[in-house]
Amino acid sequence: MSSYEGTLKHMVTRVAINGFGTIGKRVADAVDAQNDMKIVGVTKTRPSFGCDLAVSKGFPLYCTYDDQDKIDAFSESGYECKGGLSELLSNCDIIIDCSPGKVGAENFTKYKKAGVKSIFQGGEKHSLTGKSYTSSANHLENFGEESTRVVSCNTTGLSRTLVPLNDLLGSKGNISVNSVMIRRAADPGDSSKGPINAIKPVLKVPSHHGPDLMTVNQDIKITSLAVAVPTTIMHLHAITVELPAEHGLTTDKVLNLWRDTPRVIVMNGNKTNITSTAEVMELARDIGRKWGDLHEIFVWEDGVSLIDDTLYYFQAIHQESDVIPENIDAIRALMGIERDWKISVEKTDSAISAYYGII
Ligand code: NAD
Numbered sequence: 001m002s003s004y005e006g007t008l009k010h011m012v013t014r015v016a017i018n019g020f021g022t023i024g025k026r027v028a029d030a031v032d033a034q035n036d037m038k039i040v041g042v043t044k045t046r047p048s049f050g051c052d053l054a055v056s057k058g059f060p061l062y063c064t065y066d067d068q069d070k071i072d073a074f075s076e077s078g079y080e081c082k083g084g085l086s087e088l089l090s091n092c093d094i095i096i097d098c099s100p101g102k103v104g105a106e107n108f109t110k111y112k113k114a115g116v117k118s119i120f121q122g123g124e125k126h127s128l129t130g131k132s133y134t135s136s137a138n139h140l141e142n143f144g145e146e147s148t149r150v151v152s153c154n155t156t157g158l159s160r161t162l163v164p165l166n167d168l169l170g171s172k173g174n175i176s177v178n179s180v181m182i183r184r185a186a187d188p189g190d191s192s193k194g195p196i197n198a199i200k201p202v203l204k205v206p207s208h209h210g211p212d213l214m215t216v217n218q219d220i221k222i223t224s225l226a227v228a229v230p231t232t233i234m235h236l237h238a239i240t241v242e243l244p245a246e247h248g249l250t251t252d253k254v255l256n257l258w259r260d261t262p263r264v265i266v267m268n269g270n271k272t273n274i275t276s277t278a279e280v281m282e283l284a285r286d287i288g289r290k291w292g293d294l295h296e297i298f299v300w301e302d303g304v305s306l307i308d309d310t311l312y313y314f315q316a317i318h319q320e321s322d323v324i325p326e327n328i329d330a331i332r333a334l335m336g337i338e339r340d341w342k343i344s345v346e347k348t349d350s351a352i353s354a355y356y357g358i359i
Contacts, residue, residue, distance in 0.1 A: 013037040013335050016092035016116075018064065018085065018107060020050050022187055023121055024098030026324045028059055029290060031096075033355035034348065037331060041088040046070070047077035055079065062088040064099075089114035094331055097121065104128055108147070117145075117334050119327060122152025126215040134159040135329040136262070137216035139341035142333040150326050154181055154235055155212040157317040158222070160297045162213065164261045165241070165254065165311075166220050173244025177222040180238040181209050187320055188232045195230055202226040234277040234316045241311040251306040254313075258299055262345045263325065265294075268301040280316050288358050293321035295349070325349060 015031045017024045020042040031037050041060040044051050051074070054061045063071045066084030074081035082088070089095065089110065094117040097107050101123020108128060111118040119133075126132050131141070131148040137159050142148050151159070158179065166175050185200075186193035194200075202225070210224025243249060258264045267283075269275045274283060284294035295318075303314040328348040332338040338347070353359075 011036075013094060013331060013337065014040040014092045015331060016040055016062075016088050016095040017042040017059075017098055018088075018095055019098035019100070020044050020054060021098060021100070022189060022320050023323065024096070025050065025053060026291065026293065026321055027096050027098060027327045028054075028057070029355070030324050030328050030348070030352055031331070032057065032059075033351045034328060035351065036337060036347075037328075040092050041082060043085060043088065044074075047074045047079050051077075051079045085110060086114070089116050092116060094118065094335060096327055096331070097124075111147070118147040119330050119334065120147070120149040122150065122155060122212075122323065124149050126212070132212075132215035133326065133330045133333065134163070134216045135326050135341045135345050136160065137163045139329060139333050139344065140339060142330065143339060144336045145334055148330055148334060149215075150323050150330050151212055151216060152209065153317055153319040153322050154183070154209045154237070155216075156323050156326055157235070157237060157297045157315060158210065158213045158239075159216055160261065160264055160322075161239075161258060161299065161313075161315060162220055162222075162241070163217055164257055166217065168249075168257055169244060169247060172247055174219045174221065175244070176242040177210065177220060178240045179210050179222065179224045181207065181224055181226040182236040182238065183226055183228045184231050184233060184235055184319055185228050186232055190232075195228060197230060199230075200228040202228070231277065233281045233318075235319050236277060237315045237317065239311075239313050239315065241313075243306075243309045243311060245309060247309065249306060249311075251304055251311075254306060254311060255301055255304055262342070262349070263296045263322075264299060265296040266299045266301050270302055274298075274300075277316050281318070284318060289321075289352070289356050291320070293324070294318035295321055295325050295352070297322060325352065 041062045043062045043064040045064045097120045104124040129147040133148045206223040207226035210222040285292040298316040329344040332344045338344040
């Protein structure tokens with residue numbers, strides 16, 4: 001550890017959130033849970049209902065824009081607005097862009113101009129920053145960088161189970177993966193998306209989800225097909241993995257690997273009666289994180305089977321929350337606070353558990 005890193009370990013990183021929606025409000029809570037970072041402000045585009053949450057949490061509220069009339073609209077609705085994005089940028093070390101996908105490029109220009117480090121979400125392309133991130137795949141590659149993108153919820157899910165598997169195989173060779181992503185139609189809070197009575201294939205083959213994994217791990221060959229189905233609560237992946245010859249693995253060895261992998265839950269569906277995503281989300285609500293979130297990827301033990309050189313499995317992804325702890329580790333990477341991804345993951349997850357009173 002350099003003396004610079006040693007100093008950083010004792011500093012509290014000032015974090016701003018641009019876009020306090022589904023992902024933004026969750027990242028803000030997760031930052032608030034940590035003792036090496038703090039929220040210095042969150043933005044809303046206008047005085048909509050999310051402002052009440054920011055106020056109740058004590059997060060300083062800023063306007064996404066610098067226009068005076070847009071800033072004034074907050075006080076007209078009874079909210080104290082501390083200013084526009086420029087003022088927030090002058091008061092933070094790093095900004096987490098949680099705006100809707102594809103508006104990041106315009107925001108990125110503002111962050112660079114202000115000299116502030118930035119983290120984007122999976123709705124942006126890898127090419128925006130030229131860097132992408134998941135905790136287990138490439139934490140060190142992002143160490144000290146100016147900006148990165150935490151990959152999407154689906155890609156984060158793929159990374160959680162596939163990267164440790166490929167790492168375990170080491171010199172025996174790399175895996176080759178086909179995944180079918182069965183995607184939720186809309187988040188629970190969305191009323192404008194669908195389908196509500198159809199199964200809708202993504203008519204771009206392969207879909208972008210699988211290949212996006214290669215932005216964080218270039219060794220895994222992967223393709224994917226995607227379909228949207230009328231559910232709001234989770235994505236489900238049906239995954240087929242071709243292992244290299246002489247892999248030496250068994251179904252049990254793979255299950256034990258995932259049981260020891262951070263942010264992966266392995267449970268037997270038939271024994272526990274968790275036979276669908278509905279029961280997985282009920283389990284999540286029992287765990288007790290806010291919003292009923294499930295940061296872990298859920299793997300059905302009895303849905304895993306290794307036959308010859310081919311591994312088959314299902315996993316479920318809570319789309320609104322699996323990327324949340326990843327954002328915290330990404331802050332530690334960019335800020336140069338912690339080199340070891342496993343130490344960061346442990347710190348992130350135990351602080352979040354303590355924050356919500358989870359034993
Ligand atoms: P959201 O619509 O719930 O929230 C976006 C917020 O940003 C809203 O409060 C909106 O008012 C605000 N906003 C609008 N324009 C803005 C601008 N120009 N600058 C800053 N903020 C602006 O969206 P979300 O679901 O939280 O998604 C945010 C990002 O996270 C996207 O890139 C998305 O692809 C990604 N993501 C979403 C999910 C998910 O399931 N919701 C999962 C993983 C990643």
